[in-house]
Amino acid sequence: MPRPGRIFTLNIRSQTVGLAEFSVPARGGLMLVNCRLREIPVDVAVDEAARRAQITLIVREMMEELNIRHGHVNYALAGQSVFSRFVKLPAMEEEKIEKIIFFEAQQNVPFPIDEVVWDYQLVGGGAGELIQTVIVAIKVDLLEEINRAVEETGLQTSIVDVAPMALCNAFRYNYDDLTGCSLLIDIGARTTNLLFMEPGKFFSRSLPLGGSSITVAIAKEFSEPLAAAEMRKKRDAFVSLGGAYAEPEDPDVGRVAKVARSTMTRLHAELMRSINFCRAQQAGDAPTRIFLCGDSAGIPYMREFFHEKFQLPIEFFNPLKNVVVSEMARREEVTQSPYLFGELVGLALRSATTCPMTVNLLPETVVQRQELQKRRPFFVAAAACFLLILLGWSAYYARAAGLIHQSVQALQQRITPMQFDERRFDSLRKQTASLDAVATPLITAINDRNFWPEILEDLNARLPEGEIWITGLYATSGGKPLGVSGKEISQIAAAPVPPSRPGARSGARPSVPSGPAIDGIMVQGLYMYNPKQQEVVVDYFRNLISSPLFNINPNNQASVIKSTIPTDTEWAFPYELRLDLRKPVKLP
Numbered sequence: 001m002p003r004p005g006r007i008f009t010l011n012i013r014s015q016t017v018g019l020a021e022f023s024v025p026a027r028g029g030l031m032l033v034n035c036r037l038r039e040i041p042v043d044v045a046v047d048e049a050a051r052r053a054q055i056t057l058i059v060r061e062m063m064e065e066l067n068i069r070h071g072h073v074n075y076a077l078a079g080q081s082v083f084s085r086f087v088k089l090p091a092m093e094e095e096k097i098e099k100i101i102f103f104e105a106q107q108n109v110p111f112p113i114d115e116v117v118w119d120y121q122l123v124g125g126g127a128g129e130l131i132q133t134v135i136v137a138i139k140v141d142l143l144e145e146i147n148r149a150v151e152e153t154g155l156q157t158s159i160v161d162v163a164p165m166a167l168c169n170a171f172r173y174n175y176d177d178l179t180g181c182s183l184l185i186d187i188g189a190r191t192t193n194l195l196f197m198e199p200g201k202f203f204s205r206s207l208p209l210g211g212s213s214i215t216v217a218i219a220k221e222f223s224e225p226l227a228a229a230e231m232r233k234k235r236d237a238f239v240s241l242g243g244a245y246a247e248p249e250d251p252d253v254g255r256v257a258k259v260a261r262s263t264m265t266r267l268h269a270e271l272m273r274s275i276n277f278c279r280a281q282q283a284g285d286a287p288t289r290i291f292l293c294g295d296s297a298g299i300p301y302m303r304e305f306f307h308e309k310f311q312l313p314i315e316f317f318n319p320l321k322n323v324v325v326s327e328m329a330r331r332e333e334v335t336q337s338p339y340l341f342g343e344l345v346g347l348a349l350r351s352a353t354t355c356p357m358t359v360n361l362l363p364e365t366v367v368q369r370q371e372l373q374k375r376r377p378f379f380v381a382a383a384a385c386f387l388l389i390l391l392g393w394s395a396y397y398a399r400a401a402g403l404i405h406q407s408v409q410a411l412q413q414r415i416t417p418m419q420f421d422e423r424r425f426d427s428l429r430k431q432t433a434s435l436d437a438v439a440t441p442l443i444t445a446i447n448d449r450n451f452w453p454e455i456l457e458d459l460n461a462r463l464p465e466g467e468i469w470i471t472g473l474y475a476t477s478g479g480k481p482l483g484v485s486g487k488e489i490s491q492i493a494a495a496p497v498p499p500s501r502p503g504a505r506s507g508a509r510p511s512v513p514s515g516p517a518i519d520g521i522m523v524q525g526l527y528m529y530n531p532k533q534q535e536v537v538v539d540y541f542r543n544l545i546s547s548p549l550f551n552i553n554p555n556n557q558a559s560v561i562k563s564t565i566p567t568d569t570e571w572a573f574p575y576e577l578r579l580d581l582r583k584p585v586k587l588p
Contacts, residue, residue: 166346
């Protein structure tokens with residue numbers, strides 16, 4: 001398991017790779033625990049795919065030596081891999097700066113903005129002055145390839161910095177007491193990065209000259225491959241001193257020294273143009289001191305060469321000046337060449353303290369992973385809450401099920417005697433139904449006992465006074481008289497009532513009980529000779545219309561009344577009424 005507080009930093013330069021482990025002591029500050037530096041073979045420096053594979057292999061070897069299996073790493077991109085541009089913005093509110101910088105990035109970055117990963121840093125100005133801003137960007141596919149080569153080693157990306165920005169942080173941390181303008185010259189293999197640093201100001205510029213320029217010049221001078229020229233440079237190269245100095249005994253060494261001086265002279269010319277540009281365009285001051293660092297800064301007499309040209313104090317940059325170095329890390333390159341660890345220190349400071357430069361070019365895959373890691377505690381908390389909710393509901397339902405079971409048992413104890421009573425009630429209902437079946441005919445007979453008295457009472461009550469009376473009364477069933485002799489039936493049938501028109505009755509005929517029933521009454525009588533004659537029968541008909549016992553259609557009296565036309569020879573005349581009952585009476 002990694003020890004708490006371990007900080008891993010990785011610097012990928014053109015021809016060297018550095019890996020270091022730092023820690024933060026309890027009293028504060030920064031400690032270099034251990035480190036390794038490795039060179040990338042020159043023959044793979046041009047082939048980018050082979051170079052990245054070699055970088056992965058080298059980093060794994062260094063991780064084994066430092067006993068690092070996994071962890072989060074801060075690494076820096078070489079200056080030539082990143083596009084950087086310094087822009088000036090008018091003084092404005094902070095909330096508007098980001099929108100303006102986004103517009104400036106679209107205008108200055110030479111690629112579509114959605115094809116690059118970019119960031120910015122305010123490096124000076126403000127308080128009424130123009131705001132100095134640096135915009136850095138790198139192609140998405142290039143960054144993803146570099147990040148893939150790093151993460152294939154088992155390390156996880158935490159911060160992706162740019163080498164000049166990391167050097168700036170290391171310089172500010174170790175030389176924060178300096179005044180005036182300090183120039184830091186980082187002489188790499190392919191490029192030379194210039195860092196102009198003043199209190200509250202920062203400016204950087206990259207020049208396409210470096211140690212590989214000396215190697216190429218040596219290869220041309222001696223007509224040999226780059227690998228052989230690189231070995232010759234490491235073995236024999238030094239910057240030839242101007243003036244009356246004795247030539248080396250080996251003429252080839254002298255030739256290498258002159259080639260190196262020629263290249264450095266070209267670099268000096270570019271440096272002077274950059275200084276003038278900085279003073280003119282960035283309103284900077286002239287450097288009062290120069291610091292050297294980088295892979296090629298260790299070439300013999302490099303310091304003397306720049307002192308001769310600039311006539312300024314020249315010293316090697318020491319990024320470990322305010323960094324505690326453990327005994328484990330006291331290796332030859334640390335004690336003799338501390339200027340090689342500037343980026344590694346600057347990267348470690350990003351995780352140990354507050355830095356003035358906070359550029360971070362994280363790939364989209366790393367951003368998504370870091371966002372997921374930030375949200376992971378919330379996901380875990382949400383999952384825990386969900387499980388607690390499930391447990392709560394389980395406990396609730398278990399408790400509810402127990403209560404329901406107890407209630408069911410209590411109800412069952414009460415239901416059992418009720419079921420016994422229900423069976424008794426069912427038995428009594430059956431007995432009641434059987435008794436009702438026996439009693440119903442008797443009750444019906446008792447109710448029908450008043451049938452004829454009610455009929456007679458209603459007929460008599462509606463009979464007109466005088467001049468008309470009833471002589472015969474018959475019950476009918478289906479239009480046939482009941483309880484009369486055959487002779488009487490023939491007499492009644494001899495004078496049939498004219499058939500009524502369809503739909504002449506006032507309503508539907510009442511339903512007749514199943515079996516034989518009395519559904520009508522036939523009334524026979526006489527009316528005397530009188531001034532109204534047969535109209536007296538019609539009056540009787542009209543009185544019967546309102547009877548609750550008979551169903552009479554007032555618009556069809558012909559179907560009800562049968563009367564004779566009076567003559568002058570008779571004193572009384574017969575009439576006949578056929579009346580339908582509203583409620584037929586079932587025959588026994």
